[in-house]
Amino acid sequence: MPENDVVAAAKERLEESGLPSDWLDTPVHWGVKAKEQATPENGGLRFEYLNVDVYGEVPEYWENNTEIPRGAIPDTRTEQMGYSIFNKSEVWSDLCAGLYEDAIADRWNSSADIPWDTLAPIGSDLERAVCQIATLMSEYGWTKAQTTGRWLQEISYGYIEVKLFLGTVVFDGARLYEVWRKRALANGGGLGRGGRNWKFLPLTQSYTFSEFCVASIMHDAMLIGLLRRGEQLAQTDAERTIYELCQKDIERHLAYFVDHMRYLMLREPVRREEVHRYLNKAEWYLAKDGDDTLYSALAVIMGDGREGAEEAMADVAELRREQVETYLGYLRQCHLGDRDDRLNEELRKWAGIMPAEEVEKIPV
């Protein structure tokens, strides 16, 4: 019987009425008042502020296969829901709650936040090239959202912060898809040619979340390498804004994937070789796929039309080199700096890195 008179009386009234009343005197962790941190200077009531008392204890191993909220009292009659990820090291990053709130605070709307009225005729070759790039961007956005979404049903409420953040990744993927579709269909052009999609297989096929994460790091890093050139590639303010906003989104995704993989590498160093195998696969597909229309379209933009494309190819090669460098840079942040030695031979060529066997001949 609860000591508090108000609660005791409430319990009595419920019971008289035939209603369950167990919940009233369940041993709750009373007194958590996250609202106290919710000031405008603090960004309102951010999810980070909920992590107090038992509610902030993120377990190394989460034992419950139902959707029970972390910190609630279990109802043992509940059916199992088929989650498959119960290890903190498999998904965790301390950044998730913050990144989730950042994603919401930074939300944008492709209908209203892009200055579409700045689009102007840019000549047929350039329009074709922009539309070709837009087509490939849409494909990646679609794939990102679909493949991220697939992991939601695997992750239990024990790691709620991760799931909330992944929800924003799904939504960002949707926007990446549609903002570029809009660009392709808004300025006198149309869609270009779809990619071969082989490069996406490491994302769609991933059997483990770790594989999905490193494949995402690779694709996101390649993309960010491109988005960072937005200032140079954009033909109008509308495109400039698209590049900027997409870049911000993808940087958040990378912040999570990288921080998570760093966490995994520290917690489970024994998984290093396994992770390299995932990277071998991801890089192989990327290299084999080649993205030929992407780099040729970039050449047309950088060469200001098809006539200048051949000459612009040297600049495109430099951009592709930066992309691979960016990718290796992110892996170093994950404590996967040994990837430098093991990078796929084709990607070494893209990055202008000496073939591995040549490197081995150099006395260290």
Add this chain to the structure above:
Amino acid sequence: MVTADKLDELQLEPEVPELDLSWLNLDTEWGVSAEPGRKGLTLQQINKTLYGDIPATSEDSSARPRGAAPPEGATPRMTPWVLGDATETFSDSAGLLYDEAVSRQWSSATDIPWDTLDELPEDIERAMAQLCTSLTEVEFIAGDVPGKWLPRIAADHFESGLFLMSQVMDEARHTDVFRKRALANGGGLLLQGGGGGLRQILEAEDFTQMSSMLHILGEGFVQSLFRLGELIAHNEAEKRIFRLAAQDESRHVAFGVTHLKYTLDNEPDKAEEVHWTLDMFENTIVDPDQANPGLAGALIYLLGDGDVDEGWRLFWHVRRKQVLEYLHRLDVAGLGGRLESGRLHSALVGALDEN
């Protein structure tokens, strides 16, 4: 081991990609323009040309955007299967609902006036904490489900995909906002209340069956309840939570209704299958064994503001509204007549009784 700084010494000229300009001469539809309207450049505005034509069937499991030229050479199968038949997943309103979702996103951190949460009597705070425990739990599954279906949506029917992606985001926010409310004002998380049909929604292997359970019946009931949130709320913060969440749920319900309508318009034979699903799901949600003990008790307690008899009275008021709105939605979708044909579960029929 080659260190990062040593890499510089090993730097060669990067390989130059091959130049292939064949994509400059594609026969995709060309010369398409769109003007931003009152709400900017929405999906509706770019869907006016051939790119807006929805194929009745799609065999493309790749990510190729609708209307783009196919790639040259071999392509992989991206997923074991996609739901290529538009009747399986499409809704004429999906694009519009996605546009609306994007423009009506809100933040549980900054759009809820958390400073209006005053101290509540302990019984009321406990009841609200219990209700929010149950709701964060329900919303959690509501996000898993669209995530599960995403890889099965054909890129040719991307509007439905985009809608489901926006739903994943909305449900994340709902999971989050109810957890926030439970932990904001001293209450905490109370009893789990699994059951109530959550498993049935998650385990469905037919999109339309899933959608009629999740979007029409499940979220329909939730939306009717949230729209009466004024009856439950004790302060401006709680009122705002219910109001904003109800707005999101309206989109989810609308998707379900318009999807079912699309399906039945194009494949009337599917009606009986959906009836079966609803027979099962109505039975599940009224099954006493499936009842969520915390949810019902806390809800009634809050509705009556501690007066249990009054709570019951208002509960039946809510339930009646839930059932009436459910029947109306089925009517709009082209699946009317459950009440008249005696198919509606008797416990729901009983709720229609004014007394």
